[in-house]
Amino acid sequence: MASAKGAGIQGLFKEHCVVPDVISVAPQELVEINFSNGIKVEMGKELTPTQVKNPPTVKWAAKESEYYTLAMVDPDAPSRENPKFREWHHWLVGNIQGGDMNKSEVLSDYIGSGPPKGTGLHRYVFLIYKQPEKLNFSQVPKLPNNSGDKRGKFSISSFATKFGLGSPVAGNFYQAQYDDYVPKLYQKLKG
Structure with a gap:
């Protein structure tokens, strides 16, 4: 497990304005994110x-x-200059037992990055919250990965407050801008 220095994580979260744009307190620990293509x-x-x-x-x-x-x-x-849909949530999973994603409740299926053409770099922020206990998410709509409905204007901070999650315990982020995969993603989201 990679362990980054808390100050490094916190410094980068502030340098890239994840604090305060998404959360008010940066996490101490790094969450390791690996894609199947070795990225x-x-x-x-x-x-x-x-x-x-x-x-x-x-x-x-x-x-x-x-x-x-x-x-x-x-x-x-849709852009850093005009974030009228802040935050668009790409993935939301609750009740992850002991860090095992196979023992969890998927609230919103994963949708990859799809920044619109000409909108520059977007930040994609991963946050892990420790729950006080196993929670009842029955009131949270379950969203599939073939629709973008109900994903815009989400606030992970409000969600965390509603469910008593406190501040994130781990985090990471990358940036991405438009490439030729984005139109294919948009086709998929039209269902």
Whole structure:
């Protein structure tokens, strides 16, 4: 498990304005994000939508008896200059037991990065929250990966407050801008 220095994570979250655009307190620990094509997320580095089209594996310093929530959000929808859909959530998973994604409740299926053409770099932020206990997410709509409906104007901070999650315990992020995979993603989202 990669362990980054807390100051490094916190510094990069502030340098790239993830704090305060998404959360008010940066996490102390790094969440390791690896895509099946051998691509690893390095904090703040640029990846392409093509590289991140499939769900990654996610690892962090989880305790076996604890439950966690994972969120992936884009605060730059449709652009960093005009974030009127902040945050667009790409992935939301709750009740992850002991860090095992196979023992979890998927609230929103993974959708890869799809920044519109000409909107520059978008930040894609992964956050892990430790839950106080196993939670009832029955009121949270379950969203498939073939529709973008109900994903815009999400707030992970509001969600965390509603479910008593506190501040994130681990995080990571990358940046991406338009490439030729984006139109294919949009076709898929039209269902």
